[in-house]
Amino acid sequence: MPDSAQNRKPRTGVAALTQAGDGDFSVIEAIGGPRGVVESMLPGFVFVVMFVVTSDLRLTVMVSAILAVVQVLTRLVQRQSVMGALSGLVSVAICLVWAWHSHEARNYYMFGFITNAVYILLLGISLIARVPGLGLVVEFIRSLPTEHFHDWFRGWMDDKPLKRAYMTITALWVGVFALRLLVQVPLYLSDQVAWLGTARLLMGIPFWALAIWVSYLIVATPMHRHRELERAAQQDTADGGSRQKDAADC
Structure with missing residues (x-):
């Protein structure tokens, strides 16, 4: 079931994208x-x-x-x-x-290299499989599939504009992680700790904020449309149930 208004509290990171299209998104909070x-x-x-x-x-x-x-x-x-x-x-x-x-001070940054490489691998595989990794994460957070997993999965995968948006932002995040490695690994190999630390800071939160903001701009419209379709489907289901009840009472 989609998230309700009372559950829409500020979320951080990728989870903030679950609020795209509802007017509750804030980069600062994200x-x-x-x-x-x-x-x-x-x-x-x-x-x-x-x-x-x-x-x-x-x-x-x-x-x-x-x-x-x-x-x-x-x-x-x-x-x-x-x-x-x-x-x-x-x-x-x-x-x-x-x-x-x-x-070695430069190895302070090794864990970041590994996590970025893992993200590239996982998101890259999801793109090849045509099941966008960020779409999985956002939809899982937005509407936890405790039952009817197939309906949940097909619900957003069959929405072509929404899936296309998820594919786009997944590719965007692969690019962000890859750019970090492209810039920072040569600095690590040349043992330039000061420049490496500076690059890590500049490509950390600022890049994170930019990626989330651009992702929001890409996803907001198709997600808003998807939510409207969900609400309409729920209303049709509720109306159908009411009609069946009225018919049974007659």
Whole structure:
């Protein structure tokens, strides 16, 4: 069943696209709000600045780790949602451990390379299979298929404008992930930590926000049309049930 009005609260990341076409979309909210942006970028910013200034990997790792933990504790003290901060903490922890274990600051960014490559592989396969990966994710979040999976799947896959939009934004995100690797991997191989860190920051949240905004522009109209068709179908079903009940009462 499609999401109802009372469930339309601000969502972040790809989940924000479930609200496309309903007038509730916000790029700022989609990337976590101002605080979420700061919390996402600060550990990476501190890491690259600390290492460039001190050239001390141990100190850099310690300061970055403390900062990440403080962010989570601050949310706990303020009794705010900590899920985003916790996921960020886990990601930062993996990056820091990788850099610490290898004794190379540039390996702080290795986990990001791997995740981008995995996204490219999965989304690329979905494009080849003509089942757009982002469409699967958005529709799964928008209307969880707890039953009648075939009807749920065919419901949006058979909507040609909507499927075309999902194919387009899936290809767009493959391009974003590929561009990150194209720019950043050569900097990693040449051990240019300062430039690599700068590129990672610039191609992180800013690229993320741009990709979500463009995706919204592509998906909004076909998704709005799809929702209208869903509502019409539900109304027809409800009207049919009422007529059958009236006939049975006669």
